Amino acid sequence: MFDGLKHRVVQAPMAGTSTPELAVAVCQAGGLGFLALGALDAAGAAKAIRAVRQGTDRAFGVNLFCHAPARRDAAREAAWIDTLRPAFRRLGAEPPAALSEIYPGFRGNDAMLSVLLAERPAIVGCHFGLPSPDQIAALKGAGCSLWATATSAAEGRSIRDAGFDAIVAQGYEAGGHRGIFDPDGPDGRLDHPALVRALVPLGLPVVAAGAIMDRAAACMAMDAGAVAVQCGTAFLRAPEAATLPAHRAALSGGQTAMTRAISGRPARCLVNEFTGMDDSGAADYPVAYDIGKALNAAAIAQGNAGYGAFWAGTGAAASVARPAADTVLAISP
Structure with missing residues (x-):
């Protein structure tokens, strides 16, 4: 999957702000676009996946929330x-x-699983934890590559042992929801370079995430052992994103x-x-x-x-209003 990328830049799935148009723009620029499905129902997810497929024939990913019931x-x-x-x-x-x-998790969501098995996106990413073993087996059987977010080496081991294909190392500086499996458990609050170094020995490809806003930061993450970088805040000012005007304006404060x-x-x-x-x-x-x-x-x-x-991540003030394709090129290590 990573060898097929022209640029090792992954657009973070951001519920509410990332769009099919954003994923298409990133894919067409040679990066890897993602759809956020965590706030969508099965019908909405199918519609979003098909919208991306209408805009690009390149591989893209989808992301799901795997939290336990409230x-x-x-x-x-x-x-x-x-x-x-x-x-x-x-x-x-x-x-x-x-x-x-208001947001049911993916675990036990048969309707969402049916959509994914029918649509077969190249990558299925998971946040807040992992799906059930039966869901994992079904997705792997459908040919989907499985990614999951880790905030610690312990979570990384769980991801590896569950048969996943890649780990997204979410540093504490990253914007949006912390992907920690147990929000009431201990949190080492590692930044992404330290977390990447802790996860690389597990043997899976590691994607670094957390306030990566430019090429220098991307190169630092790659030097720590990451195979690619995932960026969210860097795309918030893109015209293809659904970021509200007030949100765009507030980024300048940082x-x-x-x-x-x-x-x-x-x-x-x-x-x-x-x-x-x-x-x-x-x-x-x-x-x-x-x-x-x-x-x-x-x-x-x-x-x-x-x-x-x-x-937003801690690098919010460095965000730039420009097309998503230009951000891919500006960050690509």
């Missing part, structure tokens, strides 16, 4: 609603009375923080109203995301973009 706790959820109630009221709104688990307040899982976001909150009482993922989205909608209705899920 641990429902009525008292904790009610307390989190009460924590956010003052913010709603400042915006002239009321929070929802109850919360829902300040980011890790927070659970938006979704219930740690995620790196541009500093905003959410990142200043005490997130220790947040409801579990993705239940907290239900009210996080509701609060953002209430804010947007008042012309306030301060509660957006503006995911």
Whole structure:
């Protein structure tokens, strides 16, 4: 797979901002485009995959969320609603009375598996953990190459032992949701060069991810042992991305923080109203995301973009507004 790439640049799958058009542009430029399917249902996933196929005959990947079901706790959820109630009221709104688990994971999602087996994307990537053994066997039987995100050597060993083909080494500096398997477990918070070095001895190809914004950073990752680099924030200002105008504008500030307040899982976001909150009482993922989205909608209705899920890595200020193809060429080691 990597030998077939003209440029060892992988476009990160970013739910909500990456698009079929972005994946096509990256593939056509000689990189590897990805679709984020974690926030889509099976029908939406099939439509997105077919849209990419209409734009390119090159290989691309899809990415899925493999989190465990939310641990429902009525008292904790009610307390989190009460924590956010003052913010709603400042915006002239009321929070929802109850919360829902808005994003089902891939595990046990037979409809999504059926789409993947029918469409057979070249790569199926996994975030937040791993699929079931039966799903892994089915995808491998369909000829899909399997990738998964690791934030530690222990997770990397689990990925290798499950029969995967590549590991995405997500450094702590990376934007968006941390791919850690257990969000309540220990986190060494390794940057991507240190994590790559820890994962390379496992024997699988390692793709480095985390604030890689230019060729110098890409070369550093390759020197650490990575076979390719995965970039997300670097593509947020591309015209092919669905990044909201307020998100694009906020990138210039560059300040980011890790927070659970938006979704219930740690995620790196541009500093905003959410990142200043005490997130220790947040409801579990993705239940907290239900009210996080509701609060953002209430804010947007008042012309306030301060509660957006503006995911970005620590290199956000270095992002450049340019076509995705130009970003591939600018970063390619």
